[in-house]
Amino acid sequence: MKELDGERRRRSRVHLEFPLTIMYNNLYVRGILHDLSLKGLSCAMEQEIARGTECEVTLELDSGLRIRIKGVVVRSGEDGAIDFVSMDEISFNHLRNLVRLYAEDADVVDDELRIPAFSAMTKD
DSSP states (O other): OEEETTEEESSOOEEOOOEEEEEETTEEEEEEEEEEOSSEEEEEESSOOOTTOEEEEEEEOTTSOEEEEEEEEEEOGGGEEEEEEEOOHHHHHHHHHHHHHHSSOHHHHHHHTTSOOOOOOOOO
């Protein structure tokens, strides 16, 4: 694990800012992404969501690409965070490419893939 800003993190984080939607219990909450890794994200949420709530996050890139990821809320509000639980292979490939593109060292991101972070999402 690496030490970043006094925290122990297992994945490189990149600083990005674009919209996202969090869906839980058939409700939708808008937010703005701040940091992204292969295992989670931090964001500002328009409203509070209870910690531990299972959700699906849709990252909305300017290109029109949508990345959908299942997760769990670990913090809420202006300093919200979601841990990723699972995603399909296509979403993972887009996420990996996005993190690699903005990472200081894309090779470090590739090395992090040797440590499993979550299981594959099953098809509904």
